[in-house]
Structure formats: structure tokens, C-alpha cells
Amino acid sequence: MTDEQERVQPSGVWATSVGVARVRALESEREDALFRDPLARAFAAAGGLWPSSPPPDDEAARRRRLAVSFSIVIRTRFLDDLLQQACASGVRQVVLLGAGMDSRAFRMDWPQGTRLFEVDTAAPLDFKASVLRQERAVAHCERTTVAVDLREDWPRALAAAGHDPAAPTVWIAEGLLIYLPEDAVELLLARISTQSAPGSRMGLTLGSRGVLERFAADAAPGSAASMWVSEMPDDPVDWLAGHGWEAASHTLHERAAAYGRPISTPPQHEERPGGLISAIRR
Numbered sequence: 001m002t003d004e005q006e007r008v009q010p011s012g013v014w015a016t017s018v019g020v021a022r023v024r025a026l027e028s029e030r031e032d033a034l035f036r037d038p039l040a041r042a043f044a045a046a047g048g049l050w051p052s053s054p055p056p057d058d059e060a061a062r063r064r065r066l067a068v069s070f071s072i073v074i075r076t077r078f079l080d081d082l083l084q085q086a087c088a089s090g091v092r093q094v095v096l097l098g099a100g101m102d103s104r105a106f107r108m109d110w111p112q113g114t115r116l117f118e119v120d121t122a123a124p125l126d127f128k129a130s131v132l133r134q135e136r137a138v139a140h141c142e143r144t145t146v147a148v149d150l151r152e153d154w155p156r157a158l159a160a161a162g163h164d165p166a167a168p169t170v171w172i173a174e175g176l177l178i179y180l181p182e183d184a185v186e187l188l189l190a191r192i193s194t195q196s197a198p199g200s201r202m203g204l205t206l207g208s209r210g211v212l213e214r215f216a217a218d219a220a221p222g223s224a225a226s227m228w229v230s231e232m233p234d235d236p237v238d239w240l241a242g243h244g245w246e247a248a249s250h251t252l253h254e255r256a257a258a259y260g261r262p263i264s265t266p267p268q269h270e271e272r273p274g275g276l277i278s279a280i281r282r
């Protein structure tokens with residue numbers, strides 16, 4: 001059987017990662033793209049999301065889809081920049097938690113000696129591997145996948161895959177924490193922190209306050225928003241300080257304006273800071 005015939009189709013929470021790829025593929029086609037992700041389209045197509053479906057007729061659903069796509073584009077660029085800054089500071093270990101169809105190992109330039117770990121469950125990593133084979137993709141760094149559920153003992157699996165907690169790491173949790181209940185988020189943060197040597201860095205995206213009510217409450221069954229369960233704490237900077245991190249928080253709108261992509265309509269709700277987090281371990 002060919003890769004295509006054997007490929008497991010997206011389902012449950014990991015299907016959301018293929019939806020993210022669809023958004024990145026659309027962004028990559030723009031002349032003024034904030035990043036280019038040449039593999040995104042192949043991931044979306046393999047998951048049946050390309051060509052991209054037309055926007056929903058329902059105005060509220062259309063607005064929600066636009067808002068989610070916008071946030072994915074801005075956060076991708078934010079974390080690309082954060083990773084470049086981490087490399088410039090000398091960090092050579094990268095861990096993508098809930099990596100999904102993240103193709104940064106293939107689309108970014110990495111300093112020599114960079115080791116990048118992609119952590120997710122087995123099904124999305126298998127799906128991804130089959131698309132990468134089909135596309136003959138070649139990583140620009142030493143890339144290792146770690147198939148483990150992040151609610152289990154993932155630090156042990158990561159260490160077994162070669163991660164060195166004595167050397168600084170840059171951690172990315174992009175579009176992940178919103179799918180984990182608060183106690184699992186807390187445990188994840190505590191575990192990241194014990195694996196982080198001084199000089200480590202972290203980039204997080206957090207569900208803004210009120211997002212569950214505005215999006216998840218009337219989300220279509222099986223949609224990404226229907227699986228959202230957690231929002232950011234009241235004061236994310238203070239929360240991270242408690243875990244030993246010096247953090248800064250940014251809003252989507254502020255970052256979007258900085259990237260020359262301000263949204264044309266004013267936000268329909270007050271956007272509190274804290275959706276996008278950068279942090280350094282002292």
C-alpha cells in the first residue's frame with residue numbers, strides 16, 4: 001500500500017493541527033505573507049482540507065472563522081521571531097509541545113548543532129511522517145519526534161529521545177494549552193520548568209479571557225472550538241513568575257499592528273493582554 005492509502009485520517013483533537021495547516025497554507029499564498037510554510041498545503045490536502053472550503057454563510061460563524069485564522073497567522077509569526085531570538089541568544093535545543101503539523105524544522109534556518117524535538121501523540125506524528133515522505137522534505141536541523149501524551153510522563157520520553165535538561169531549551173506550546181484542563185496546564189508548566197536550564201526560553205499561546213463563552217459555547221460539534229477547555233489565568237506574567245520565568249505578554253492586536261497587518265474592524269470585545277507570551281528562565 002502507498003503512504004496515501006495507509007494514512008490515518010485526522011480525528012479528535014489532533015484534527016485541529018490540520019486545520020492550522022490550512023490557515024498557514026492560505027497565508028503562504030499572500031504576497032505580503034507574514035511567513036511562508038511550503039508544507040502546509042500538503043498537510044491540509046492530505047487531511048481533506050484543501051482546496052479550502054468557502055467561508056460559512058452564517059455571518060457569526062464566518063466572523064469566528066476569520067478571527068481564529070487571524071490569531072493563527074499572528075501567533076505563528078510571533079513564535080517564529082521568538083525562536084530566532086532564542087537561537088541568537090545561543091539556545092540550541094528546541095521543543096515543540098503539541099507540535100501537530102508545525103513545519104518549522106523544515107522551513108526555518110537553524111544554526112548548526114540545533115536539535116529540535118516534536119512532541120505529540122502517535123497518530124498526528126504518523127500522519128505527518130507520511131506527508132513528509134511524500135514531499136521528500138528535508139529538515140534544516142537535527143529533528144526528533146517523541147510520541148507521547150502530554151498528560152503522561154513526557155519528560156521521561158523526551159529525555160530518552162536525547163533532550164538534555166542541563167542545556168538551555170526553547171519551548172513552544174502553540175495552540176495547545178487551550179485543549180488542556182487547568183490542572184494539566186499547571187502540571188505541564190511545572191514539568192517544563194524543572195527541565196529548563198537558566199537561559200531557557202518559552203513561547204506560549206493562551207486562550208484569552210472570555211473565549212470559551214464567545215466561541216466554544218455555540219461551536220459546531222467536532223470543531224476546534226468545541227474542544228477548548230481552558231483560558232489564560234488572570235495575570236499570566238505573575239503566574240509564570242511563580243514558576244520561575246520572567247515573562248512578557250502581548251495582545252494579538254498589538255502584534256498584528258507591529259507586523260503591518262492591523263485588523264480593519266475594531267475588536268468586538270475588550271482584548272486583555274496575555275494571549276501571546278514570551279518568557280526567559282533566569
Ligand SMILES: C[S@@+](CC[C@H](N)C(=O)[O-])C[C@H]1O[C@@H](n2cnc3c(N)ncnc32)[C@H](O)[C@@H]1O
Pocket residue numbers: 013014016017020021097098099100101102119120121124148149150151173174175176179
Ligand atoms: C491546534 S493544534 C496546534 C499544533 C501546532 N502547535 C501548531 O500550532 O501548528 C493542537 C495540537 O496539540 C496536540 N495535543 C493536544 N492535546 C495533547 C496531549 N494531551 N498530548 C499531546 N499532544 C496533544 C494535538 O494533537 C494537536 O497536534
